[in-house]
Amino acid sequence: MKIISWNVNGIRAVQEKGFKDSLQHFDADCILLQETKAQDDQVHKALENIDHYHVYCNSAERKGYSGVALLTRQQPLRVLHDIGIAEHDQEGRVLVAEFEQFYLLNVYVPNSGEKLVRLDYRQTWDAALLAYLRQLQSHKPVIACGDFNVAHQAIDIARPKANYNKSAGYTQVEIDGFSRFTEAGFIDSFRYFHPETVAYSWWSYRAGARAKNIGWRIDYVLASQALLANIEDSFILPEIVGSDHCPVGISIT
Numbered sequence: 142m143k144i145i146s147w148n149v150n151g152i153r154a155v156q157e158k159g160f161k162d163s164l165q166h167f168d169a170d171c172i173l174l175q176e177t178k179a180q181d182d183q184v185h186k187a188l189e190n191i192d193h194y195h196v197y198c199n200s201a202e203r204k205g206y207s208g209v210a211l212l213t214r215q216q217p218l219r220v221l222h223d224i225g226i227a228e229h230d231q232e233g234r235v236l237v238a239e240f241e242q243f244y245l246l247n248v249y250v251p252n253s254g255e256k257l258v259r260l261d262y263r264q265t266w267d268a269a270l271l272a273y274l275r276q277l278q279s280h281k282p283v284i285a286c287g288d289f290n291v292a293h294q295a296i297d298i299a300r301p302k303a304n305y306n307k308s309a310g311y312t313q314v315e316i317d318g319f320s321r322f323t324e325a326g327f328i329d330s331f332r333y334f335h336p337e338t339v340a341y342s343w344w345s346y347r348a349g350a351r352a353k354n355i356g357w358r359i360d361y362v363l364a365s366q367a368l369l370a371n372i373e374d375s376f377i378l379p380e381i382v383g384s385d386h387c388p389v390g391i392s393i394t
Contacts, residue, residue, distance in 0.1 A: 142392050143256055144245070145169040147377075148166045148343070148360060148386035152177040152187045152210065158383035164191060166381070169390065170214050171238070175249035179207035185209050192280035199223065201233040209235040209247045209287070210381060215240065224273040229266055237277070244277045248287035253309035258367035263290075267318030271325060278326070282365035283329060284393075288386065289361050291315040293329065296339060310359055327363040332374035332390050340377045341384045351385075360389045368393065375382075 145167045149155040152174065164172065171195035177198065184198040193211035193229050199222045201207040211220075217238035223230035236247045248270065253260040277283050292311050304311040323329060331340070336375040341356025350356065362375055381388050 142171070143167070143169040143390060144171045144284065144286065144362065144393065145388050145390040146173040146174070146175070146247070146360060147381075147388040148175040148249070148363060148384060150176050150178070150290040150384040150386065152179050152184055152208075154178075154337040155383045156187055160383055161191065163381050163383060163388075164212075167388070171245060172212040173236075173245070173247040173286045174210040174212075175208075175247065177210050177233075178205050179208060180204060184208070188212065197236060199233040199236040202231045206232065208248060208331070209236045210248050211236050211245075211247050212265070213238060213245075217245075224269060226269055228387055229269055232319070234274075236269075239281075242279075243282045243284055243365070246274070246277065246283060246287075248285060248289070250288060250290045252290045253312065253315065255309070257309060257312065260309075260312065264314055264318060267315075267321070271318075271321055274327060275325060278305055278365055280365045281329070283363075284365075284368065284391070285322075285363040286361070288359060289319060291319045291391075292357045293319045293332075294358055295325075296337070299341065299355040299357070309358060314360070322363060326366045328366060328369060330362045330364050330372055331358075331377060331389065333369070334375045341379070342377055342389055347384055360386055362391045363379075364387055366374075 198210040235251045239243045253263045264284040295301040342360035344351035344356040375391045380387045
């Protein structure tokens with residue numbers, strides 16, 4: 142089973158940038174999309190010509206903002222929207238598919254914003270997401286994929302010193318929030334398989350950052366410890382363009 146996660150930075154915008162060809166190239170069993178920036182009906186319309194997938198989505202109340210979607214060849218046992226906390230459930234950031242062996246969670250974690258204006262909210266969000274992950278994991282293992290909007294370690298960001306505690310996504314508050322996921326037994330699969338590999342999943346559109354590979358690794362596939370023996374590899378696909386993020390994923394038996 143191949144699982145791919147990709148922040149597309151607009152489901153309608155990415156369609157004009159080879160999106161359908163990319164999906165065929167993936168040949169994935171599950172494709173998790175973040176930042177669809179569309180309402181449910183617009184997501185379904187954008188994906189109506191994608192064959193052989195069941196499509197589910199969770200869109201923000203605010204139009205053209207946030208949103209996640211899931212394409213899966215195998216119909217899930219059930220699909221869950223949001224985490225059950227009104228404060229956090231208005232922006233279409235979480236979608237969960239339950240399969241026989243695990244829960245598959247798609248998440249688009251809030252960005253702390255310019256001048257870190259949402260950092261306090263982000264701290265609350267991270268704690269709430271961790272509680273929800275623990276709740277799911279009490280029933281069966283979890284694979285959590287998505288844009289976590291944090292570079293966890295210095296190896297995950299091209300310019301750590303220049304950004305530390307200054308830029309959204311690389312403050313100690315956000316780093317600590319992500320560390321709590323890993324301390325709770327949710328393994329960063331890419332770092333598990335590639336402990337010393339420098340690889341990024343997001344590049345600013347400014348100053349030719351992608352061409353210069355001045356990037357950040359902020360997109361992850363986390364997996365419960367119980368699933369590690371079944372994961373064959375965890376990978377990043379920087380050659381896939383169409384968004385300021387590239388896809389990440391795992392192969393699992």
